Amino acid sequence: MNAWVGVILRVDLAAKTIEREPLNMKDAHDFVGARGLATKYFCDEVDPNVEPLSPQNKLIYMTGPLTGTGAASGGRFEVVAKAPLTGTIGAANAGGYFGPELKYAGYDGIIFENASDKPVYLYINDDVVELRDAWGLWGKSVYETTDLLIAECGESFKVSCIGPTGENGCLFSGVLNDKHRAAGRGGMGAVMGSKKLKAVAVRGTGSVNVARPVEFMDALVDARQKLKEHPVGGTGLAVFGTQVLVNIINESGALPTHNWRDGGYFPEADATGGESLADNYLVKNKGCFGCSIDCARVTRVPDGPFKSEGEGPEYEAGWSYGANCGVSDLAAICKASFLCNEYGMDPITLGATIACAMELSEMGAIPESDVGFKLRFGDPHAIVNLTEMVGKNEGFGKTLALGSYRMAEMYGHPELSMSVKKQEMPAYDGRAVQGMALEYATSNRGGCHVRGYMTSPEILGVPIKVDPLVTEGKASLLKLFQDLTALIDSLGVCLFTTFGLGLPELAAQYKHAVGTDETDEEILLKGERIWNIEKHFNIAAGVEKDTLPPRLLREALPSGPAAGKVAELHAMLGEYYELRGWDADGVPTDLKNKELGLANEA
Amino acid sequence: MSKQLLVNPKICASCRTCELMCSFGHTGTFNPRLSAVNVIYYEEALVSVPIMCMQCEDACCEKVCPVGALSRDENGAVVINDEKCIVCKMCMSACPLGNINYSPILKKMFKCDLCNGDPKCAKFCSPGAIQYVDPAESLDRKKAMAEKLKDVFGEEL
Numbered sequence: 001m002n003a004w005v006g007v008i009l010r011v012d013l014a015a016k017t018i019e020r021e022p023l024n025m026k027d028a029h030d031f032v033g034a035r036g037l038a039t040k041y042f043c044d045e046v047d048p049n050v051e052p053l054s055p056q057n058k059l060i061y062m063t064g065p066l067t068g069t070g071a072a073s074g075g076r077f078e079v080v081a082k083a084p085l086t087g088t089i090g091a092a093n094a095g096g097y098f099g100p101e102l103k104y105a106g107y108d109g110i111i112f113e114n115a116s117d118k119p120v121y122l123y124i125n126d127d128v129v130e131l132r133d134a135w136g137l138w139g140k141s142v143y144e145t146t147d148l149l150i151a152e153c154g155e156s157f158k159v160s161c162i163g164p165t166g167e168n169g170c171l172f173s174g175v176l177n178d179k180h181r182a183a184g185r186g187g188m189g190a191v192m193g194s195k196k197l198k199a200v201a202v203r204g205t206g207s208v209n210v211a212r213p214v215e216f217m218d219a220l221v222d223a224r225q226k227l228k229e230h231p232v233g234g235t236g237l238a239v240f241g242t243q244v245l246v247n248i249i250n251e252s253g254a255l256p257t258h259n260w261r262d263g264g265y266f267p268e269a270d271a272t273g274g275e276s277l278a279d280n281y282l283v284k285n286k287g288c289f290g291c292s293i294d295c296a297r298v299t300r301v302p303d304g305p306f307k308s309e310g311e312g313p314e315y316e317a318g319w320s321y322g323a324n325c326g327v328s329d330l331a332a333i334c335k336a337s338f339l340c341n342e343y344g345m346d347p348i349t350l351g352a353t354i355a356c357a358m359e360l361s362e363m364g365a366i367p368e369s370d371v372g373f374k375l376r377f378g379d380p381h382a383i384v385n386l387t388e389m390v391g392k393n394e395g396f397g398k399t400l401a402l403g404s405y406r407m408a409e410m411y412g413h414p415e416l417s418m419s420v421k422k423q424e425m426p427a428y429d430g431r432a433v434q435g436m437a438l439e440y441a442t443s444n445r446g447g448c449h450v451r452g453y454m455t456s457p458e459i460l461g462v463p464i465k466v467d468p469l470v471t472e473g474k475a476s477l478l479k480l481f482q483d484l485t486a487l488i489d490s491l492g493v494c495l496f497t498t499f500g501l502g503l504p505e506l507a508a509q510y511k512h513a514v515g516t517d518e519t520d521e522e523i524l525l526k527g528e529r530i531w532n533i534e535k536h537f538n539i540a541a542g543v544e545k546d547t548l549p550p551r552l553l554r555e556a557l558p559s560g561p562a563a564g565k566v567a568e569l570h571a572m573l574g575e576y577y578e579l580r581g582w583d584a585d586g587v588p589t590d591l592k593n594k595e596l597g598l599a600n601e602a
Numbered sequence: 603m604s605k606q607l608l609v610n611p612k613i614c615a616s617c618r619t620c621e622l623m624c625s626f627g628h629t630g631t632f633n634p635r636l637s638a639v640n641v642i643y644y645e646e647a648l649v650s651v652p653i654m655c656m657q658c659e660d661a662c663c664e665k666v667c668p669v670g671a672l673s674r675d676e677n678g679a680v681v682i683n684d685e686k687c688i689v690c691k692m693c694m695s696a697c698p699l700g701n702i703n704y705s706p707i708l709k710k711m712f713k714c715d716l717c718n719g720d721p722k723c724a725k726f727c728s729p730g731a732i733q734y735v736d737p738a739e740s741l742d743r744k745k746a747m748a749e750k751l752k753d754v755f756g757e758e759l
Contacts, residue, residue: 069632070622070726097618104633205707207625207633217626228728238729283648285729287617292728294615298648 002211003065003513004028009107009129011122013195014055014114018129023108030597032490032510033064033108035091036530038080041111042089043533043601048540052084052187053169053194055115061102061160061200062109064492068100068208068289069216071509072223072501073494075100075289082541083186085171085349085403086421086446089537092174092188093450093489094160095288096181098202101158105204116196121161123153124202134198139164141342142176149201161199162189163344168393169193170401172349176341180296180311181288184346186423186445211515219508224292226500232462233499237295238285240274242315245427246322247273252459252468253560254432257323258377259355260418260551263558264429268328272318276330286311293496299334306331306384310338313347316449319427320351321383325358332380336387343391349403352424354386356404356417357396365411371396415550421446421543430552432562433458435466435474438572441546442478442586444534450495452481462499469561471568475576486534487527529596532588536601539587546573546586604678606737607714607721609652614731616643616650620723627722628712636705638714639723639732652732654723655680655701655714663693663702663713679716687711 010019024041031040038060050056059081066074077099083090102110105124119134137145142163149159160177166189173189174182192198210216227233236244249255250269257266270276281301287294300309306329313321313334321333340347360366361375368374372395375382389397399407404417404424418425423446430437435454443451457477458468466473484503488495491510507520547553552567577584581592593599621637629636639654661680664672671686672693689710693702702713714721716734724734 070619070626104635205633205635207629207631207636207707209631213626213630224726224728284612285615287615287619287728289617290619290622291617292619292726294617294729296615 002209002515003069004108005103005106005206005208007107009110010113011110011131012113013116013120013131013197016116016131018131028065030526031530031533032487032526034062034067034076034078034490034492035080035093036486036490036526036533038062038078038109039089039091039530039533039537042080043537046082048082048537049542050082052082052087052090052191055195057082057191057194059112059188059191059195059197060109063099063103064490065514066509067492068103069210069513070220070290071491071493071513072220072227073288073291073293073497074492075291076489076492076494077102078489079175079183079188081188081191083188083445084169084190085187086423086543087541088186088421088445088543089534089541090186090188090191091445091489091534092183092185093495094175094177094181094183095291095494096158096178097289098158098160098177098181099492100289101202101204103204103208104206105202106206110200112195112197115194119196119198121149121197121199121201124200124204125153126203126205137161137198138167142344143179143342145199146179149199153201154203157201157203159199159201161344162192163342163391164393165343165345165391165401166190166193167198168401170345170390170393171403171406172346173344174346176344180341182341182346185348185448189344210513212512216509216512219505219512223497223501223505223509226505227292227497228500230500232460233293233496233501237293237496237499240278241295241297243272243274243277243297243313243318245274245315246270246318247275248459249428249455250323252432253557253562254429254459254468255319255323255427256418256429258326259324259352259359259416260429260549261359263560264432264562265560266323269323271328272322272330272333274315280330281334288494291494293494295496301331301334304331306335306380308335308338310334310341312341313337316426317347317351320348320355320424324351324355324427325383326377327380327383328378329380332384336383339384339387339391343387345390348426349424350387350390350400351383352418353400353404353407354383356408357386357400358382359416360408360411360413365413370399418549418551419447420548423447428455429557429562430548430567431557431565432560433468434471434568434572435468435478437548437552437567437569438474438478438576439482441548441569441573442482442576444531444538450485452478452485453495453498454478454481456481456498463502469565471571475572475579478576479579482531483524483527485527486530487524490526490530525596529598532592532596532598533601535586535588536598605719605734606678607654607656607716607724608733608735610731610733611649611651613729614641614650614652615729616641617728619726619728620652620732623722623726627717629708636708636712638701638703638712652723653699653701656699657714657716662696662698666692666696668692675715677716677719679714681715682711682713684710
């Protein structure tokens with residue numbers, strides 16, 4: 001079998017049965033792998049109206065055809081379930097070492113069904129697969145759980161697990177692997193927790209083969225070379241990590257401040273950026289499996305009130321706790337971000353939810369007695385303390401654990417949740433980067449930056465530079481980026497490969513790995529098919545229409561390069577639907593379904 | 603003078619690309635367990651060490667082999683002749699560095715053979731933590747030290 005190992009594990013957590021079944025090769029061909037393939041399995045097997053935290057929701061781990069091969073940055077896998085935060089299809093992607101290890105153990109993916117009556121974890125040691133008792137792990141942090149499982153199973157095991165927030169149903173808890181890598185967004189951790197599944201520990205000694213070894217070697221040498229030579233993929237991310245974006249986005253007037261209330265420029269941004277992180281707290285770079293970018297930061301705050309260590313923070317987490325909360329203390333931002341990994345939750349949503357609570361508190365909409373202290377923008381202790389409270393499920397932390405939309409709605413101001421489909425938008429203001437506005441509104445998993453990453457052309461000029469302030473041309477560019485992103489996530493390679501690689505390099509690795517002679521266009525069409533099947537699920541699940549928070553549509557940016565701008569969504573959305581072959585309500589037409597072979601999904 | 607692999611744990615990013623490329627170069631499949639180089643990560647010390655055969659001049663593996671299956675090739679690598687090897691694993695016990703490996707899958711011994719003078723581990727190491735250098739010309743570390751002394755004692759330019 002080429003690029004695949006050809007086996008899926010099906011685990012019924014209620015009946016405690018484990019079955020091996022052959023990978024559906026037709027679906028693997030049509031939906032590529034990882035994100036696309038898991039979504040196809042999910043849509044075939046689960047009612048779109050399933051309650052996300054009920055036993056009927058399923059949780060799928062899936063690798064891609066390039067996972068565990070030497071493809072550039074080919075170490076990723078996907079976790080898919082219906083997302084409790086958004087009610088959309090939930091698909092969260094992670095790097096690290098876990099995905100390849102699963103494949104070396106002999107499994108392309110795992111489908112978890114139903115719920116266990118007591119805490120369990122799945123033990124996989126090549127062909128020995130067992131559900132084991134996890135009472136001793138319940139309540140433990142991600143770090144503790146990982147250490148305990150490695151002590152119990154053996155030091156070569158790789159662990160994917162949830163923290164206490166996943167057990168407690170926090171709607172933005174993630175599934176973390178190798179301690180610091182997260183399938184972070186949408187609440188995959190809460191789904192896993194609702195099934196009383198604490199972890200998966202895996203050790204594999206098998207091989208992954210490719211169809212055409214000689215050609216595959218040439219393709220990966222070419223891809224790795226191009227990535228290495230690229231200013232962002234080769235040096236920028238390696239030297240400063242993703243936090244290098246802080247100053248770049250701030251200079252573009254696109255760094256949202258104070259819950260997006262006060263424009264896109266944060267005067268103290270430099271203190272929170274990648275350069276400052278490298279100067280003060282960076283210990284060393286780290287890379288995920290098979291990756292040459294090495295963007296991960298091993299960081300340590302050596303002393304002071306925020307003494308801590310971990311990995312990160314990533315740009316979006318740094319922003320959500322930083323500029324968005326008006327906090328310029330990088331040590332506090334680091335600590336809050338590390339705590340999110342430790343407790344197993346998404347720092348983008350939590351930082352943004354705290355920012356929303358800060359605005360509501362300053363308005364008087366949230367009484368001080370509810371929070372327990374006077375909550376104001378700019379307070380570094382508040383971001384750390386509130387993160388602890390969510391982690392421990394204490395006091396006001398229980399409210400924050402619902403995410404900003406449900407919290408703001410409770411206090412009578414849902415319009416102040418800076419979210420799309422109830423998931424918080426990350427660190428790029430759509431008023432200053434118009435394509436990002438369209439990306440947020442149309443993302444299949446709610447507010448998100450990795451379902452297209454229009455910042456790349458609009459701000460960074462990769463692969464081409466376009467004006468971030470205009471709406472012309474954005475719809476077609478976004479469609480291309482969304483389809484390409486769906487393809488990349490499904491291949492099992494990192495999205496950051498786009499800082500150096502395009503469709504030809506990615507398609508070459510795919511073709512020689514699986515042994516296909518499809519054209520680049522045919523391969524990209526699979527990305528479009530994946531985008532559309534996600535959309536079908538969301539429509540069937542009754543997800544709200546594509547729009548943005550009123551603040552982006554009505555309140556103009558006060559200053560900076562984009563002063564006076566609102567997000568001109570109406571100027572792009574119709575064109576976008578038309579380019580997608582969808583009707584005016586954003587529903588795929590019969591013609592498009594037929595073209596993509598999705599007639600049965602509609 | 604044959605070249606030598608040198609490792610620099612300080613900058614190794616633990617990506618394990620060396621393991622992937624080693625196994626692919628030798629077996630045509632991707633499998634870290636079939637790699638002659640392995641990266642060991644020490645979490646507390648925040649350091650990762652790539653480790654592989656150092657091609658000892660006085661090679662215990664070669665000496666202990668009862669059938670003379672180990673010999674030195676033109677690149678200075680101690681290589682295993684699979685035709686002669688009886689897989690007794692004596693070399694595994696003899697190696698003071700633990701760099702002779704046995705694969706239960708392939709049922710054979712394997713070790714670093716310097717990829718015929720073009721070691722993949724060094725070639726694909728992105729941060730440059732594994733380097734393949736001529737030891738006679740390997741002045742990098744001396745130069746780095748000399749640079750510091752120059753800064754201390756040199757005239758300001």
